[in-house]
Amino acid sequence: MSFLSVRNLSARVKGGGPLLRDVSLDVAVGEVRGLVGESGAGKSMIGKAVLGILPKAVEITSGQIMLDGVDLLALPPAQRRIKVGATCALIPQDPLTALNPSRRIGVQITDRLVDILGWTRQRAEERALALLGEVQITEPTRVLRQYPHELSGGMRQRILIASAFAAEPKLIVADEPTTALDVTVQKQILKLIAALQVRHGTALLFVTHDLGVVSKVCQKLSVLYAGKVVEDSAVADFFRAPKHPYSAALLAATPKYTDPLAGLQPVPEAVIAAVRAEVAHG
């Protein structure tokens, strides 16, 4: 059964053009769905719509976001906030800006457990300590007392991952969680997310540009182009036989990670033009 089910979601910039066109996408319990597409396609918007953090300038025009069988868009804002806070989490893109610079790491993990979920302070602290261990931070006791600026980007992303898993959410949205990091660190962080996802059985909506990552981490894949889902496949099927010409071109344009330069092809202009026309016609 799907934990998250986005149904025919359309959104636009207020007084402007459409951003999302009739998007449907499911993430089953414990499943990892990749969300790929070129820059500006609307990948982040989908994640933000689910978590209720769309920019003020963006409005949803139609559709449903079913979370655990409840349509989030039909809930009053306060209830929606609490439902999302209790069952979902975000692993943000840029660990350097996603931690509050003036607060210690420890409270940034524990506060919401206490404030929102009603845990005791002690239980939350024990949980934070255990989680820092899980994300392979040595000396967790010391790190909990440090401030963000004292830690490297990789360390901060580990902390944000720990924080995302802290309340055993059913769904995590990871929006390009490694692009802001050093190439050497990217792999470790990816492995970490994948390992925690498996161990905790968390459903994951994984926004990325990298089909190599998709092939390793995801079971399902949605390809987005100009706000429209042009392909929704099992990852194995996608790599064997992409259904949509744009997906095929995207696949051809992706370097094989065994030999980064082999088979590197730009997406042909003709394909792009064809997809544009298709999307424009709805």
Next chain:
Amino acid sequence: MALLQTLILRVITTAVTLLGVAVIVFFVIRVVPGNPIAMMLPPGATAEDIANLTAIYGLDKSIPQQFFIWGTGVLGGDFGTSITLKQPVLELVLGRLPATLELSVLALVMAIVIGGAAALTGTRLRETRVEGGIDVAQGMALSVPDFLWGLVLILVFGVLVPVFQISGRVTPSLQLPFVSDFYLVESLLRLRFDLSLDLLSHMLLPALALAIPLAAIIGQLLKQSLKETMHLDYVTLARTQGYSEAKVIWSQALPNAILPTLTLVGVQFTFLIGGTVIIERLFSYEGLGNMAIDAVINRDLPLIQGIVILFAVIFTGVNLLVDLTYAALNPRLRHG
């Protein structure tokens, strides 16, 4: 370690600043026209009388000589004797200082509460009519100086709807059990809330007059920083965790947005203290500022010098305090 170095540097610059202030004040008040001695003597005093009295106060010596005598005295804690009041300057000044401090701090607290509330409300209800209304009110508050606010308040709450006192520090007929000159603080400590109320009803309007422009400045700057902070990633992350908008503003945005405002409040607080001179006069409040005006009118040179030095000490002290608080609140500075 870095903090200690900064501190030592600040103490040295403070000392130099104070010396500079002392020199300037000393010389300026001696070259502007007006003779304190002539003002003390009754009409028809002879030139000889004037010369005698001038010698008594040492005003016959050259200005650098006078400065040396006064300066060595000050270093030993002797600020001279007031010409008009015939009492040691230090005693007079320290006796009045608490009244001014209580008024200034009350005004500061009111400015922070009013300005802070305006900024938080404006941020919570941003891009609505309420924010627009707050902006307009702040614009008005800023375009009128504190002493005019004083007049407006006297007119409204003293004359039209006389609910507050508009003159003095305390009702003269009251028996005061105080041993210090910090009346308000002491009345609170002694749990004599009847006296606290009387004091506050005297202080409220002058404090409000001082607070209104500062409240507007705090409100504007803090709202601007808050609104900028509200776009940052960690604020967005807190939203996804289930925090309400109000809670996000209060516990995530405010601690970071407050730093620029804090620096500004420090600088503005010294202006506010400067404002007490006229406001105290307006409300006949027996503080340092009121005394300063009398001293200037009477050309009471030692008293003017003492008051100015004390104001300078307060100003530099406030600035030092702000810098230290800033360092303490900003973890990046604290760890060097």
